[in-house]
Amino acid sequence: MSSNSFGKKLVMTTFGESHGEMIGAILDGVPSGLKIDRELISYRLSLRKGGRNSFVTPRNEDDEIEIISGLKDEIATGAPLAFIIKNKNIKKRDYQDLVGKFRPGHAHYTYLKKYGLFEESGGGRASARETAMRVACGAVAEMILREVGIQSISFVSKIKDVVIDSCDDFFKTLFCEPTLITDKSLFIPDEEKNARAENILDGLIKQGDSLGGRITFCAQFLPVGLGDPVYEKISANLAKAMMSIPAVRGFELGNGEDLSEIHGSQFNDEMTLDGFSSNHSAGILGGITNGELLYGHVHFKPTSSIRKKQKTLNAEGKEVELEMKKGRHDPCVAIRGSVVVKAMLDLTLADALLINMSTRLDDLKKKYERII
Numbered sequence: 001m002s003s004n005s006f007g008k009k010l011v012m013t014t015f016g017e018s019h020g021e022m023i024g025a026i027l028d029g030v031p032s033g034l035k036i037d038r039e040l041i042s043y044r045l046s047l048r049k050g051g052r053n054s055f056v057t058p059r060n061e062d063d064e065i066e067i068i069s070g071l072k073d074e075i076a077t078g079a080p081l082a083f084i085i086k087n088k089n090i091k092k093r094d095y096q097d098l099v100g101k102f103r104p105g106h107a108h109y110t111y112l113k114k115y116g117l118f119e120e121s122g123g124g125r126a127s128a129r130e131t132a133m134r135v136a137c138g139a140v141a142e143m144i145l146r147e148v149g150i151q152s153i154s155f156v157s158k159i160k161d162v163v164i165d166s167c168d169d170f171f172k173t174l175f176c177e178p179t180l181i182t183d184k185s186l187f188i189p190d191e192e193k194n195a196r197a198e199n200i201l202d203g204l205i206k207q208g209d210s211l212g213g214r215i216t217f218c219a220q221f222l223p224v225g226l227g228d229p230v231y232e233k234i235s236a237n238l239a240k241a242m243m244s245i246p247a248v249r250g251f252e253l254g255n256g257e258d259l260s261e262i263h264g265s266q267f268n269d270e271m272t273l274d275g276f277s278s279n280h281s282a283g284i285l286g287g288i289t290n291g292e293l294l295y296g297h298v299h300f301k302p303t304s305s306i307r308k309k310q311k312t313l314n315a316e317g318k319e320v321e322l323e324m325k326k327g328r329h330d331p332c333v334a335i336r337g338s339v340v341v342k343a344m345l346d347l348t349l350a351d352a353l354l355i356n357m358s359t360r361l362d363d364l365k366k367k368y369e370r371i372i
């Protein structure tokens with residue numbers, strides 16, 4: 001399993017399992033001089049945490065983060081930043097129903113076939129516990145972006161028939177007031193729609209079932225120039241970033257229009273002296289940011305762990321029934337997933353920003369002017 005790192009210049013490597021002693025990450029490539037804002041890291045982690053309300057997993061880890069390397073007086077030294085969080089709220093007995101049985105929709109079958117081993121309790125590396133580290137590293141990426149004025153948001157924009165349609169003005173409102181998202185139980189930035197989705201989820205929890213959801217993300221004040229053709233296109237890297245999040249099944253740039261029904265004359269963003277007249281390209285042309293709002297959607301599948309009885313196989317290859325009476329699961333992983341989406345967005349953008357510093361000879365000459 002030698003693929004636990006993400007990024008080229010800002011490289012995050014995560015380690016640890018759901019029911020192991022701890023989870024951790026090393027973030028390499030953080031520019032020296034960056035002030036590390038521990039409160040921001042803790043705040044982002046608190047949004048991803050379980051136990052916040054009845055719509056997320058009751059597993060209530062305090063997610064107290066320790067930074068064990070790379071800091072001098074709270075300033076990044078340029079050495080790798082290393083984080084750990086000790087796992088405290090482990091209840092292996094809650095996973096007894098799963099022992100020796102493949103959990104439909106989860107990673108047990110493929111992990112066991114590929115590696116010959118699988119940690120039933122908590123799901124080991126397949127567990128989204130790992131995403132706490134993405135969120136911690138994402139907060140550091142956010143600090144780098146903040147230094148150059150780049151901002152990003154993510155929110156839940158669709159659960160069943162509750163839909164938030166966004167436009168530039170709506171995004172701008174959310175950038176000014178991100179608490180419109182974070183003060184909602186389901187991170188749906190609309191009081192009435194959030195309440196309606198709560199009712200839907202309440203019904204599902206009673207039935208022992210789960211639901212998927214759609215996340216919208218957006219970044220503003222990007223420079224022209226993030227992303228490198230041909231294999232480091234910002235669009236390609238964002239797709240990989242998002243598709244690496246557990247339970248993500250779809251990624252799209254823009255507003256989710258059916259492109260097979262749209263004409264070039266409608267889709268092209270015409271250019272005028274006042275700038276682009278529209279933003280169908282969602283801020284990316286040729287894999288490079290064009291300075292407009294970058295936005296899109298991430299689609300999460302329904303949580304695979306449900307209380308409803310399901311058919312499956314056991315490790316001996318016999319047909320059995322699985323009824324997960326216990327286990328602490330999210331009825332809709334998209335809710336906490338939305339926090340992970342922002343983290344992966346920020347990591348991808350900060351990585352591209354650092355790579356972009358060495359694009360032109362002029363930039364290099366400027367840096368070494370005094371020496372030359």
Ligand SMILES: Cc1cc2nc3c(=O)[nH]c(=O)nc-3n(C[C@H](O)[C@H](O)[C@H](O)COP(=O)(O)O)c2cc1C
Pocket residue numbers: 057105106107126127128131245246247248301303304305328329330333336337340
């Ligand atoms: C924040 C977050 C929380 C999750 N919580 C659960 C959960 O409680 N139960 C579950 O079965 N899957 C949960 N998942 C999804 C699984 O980790 C994922 O479905 C599993 O690893 C299989 O991978 P795949 O769905 O990408 O194929 C969660 C995902 C995220 C992003």
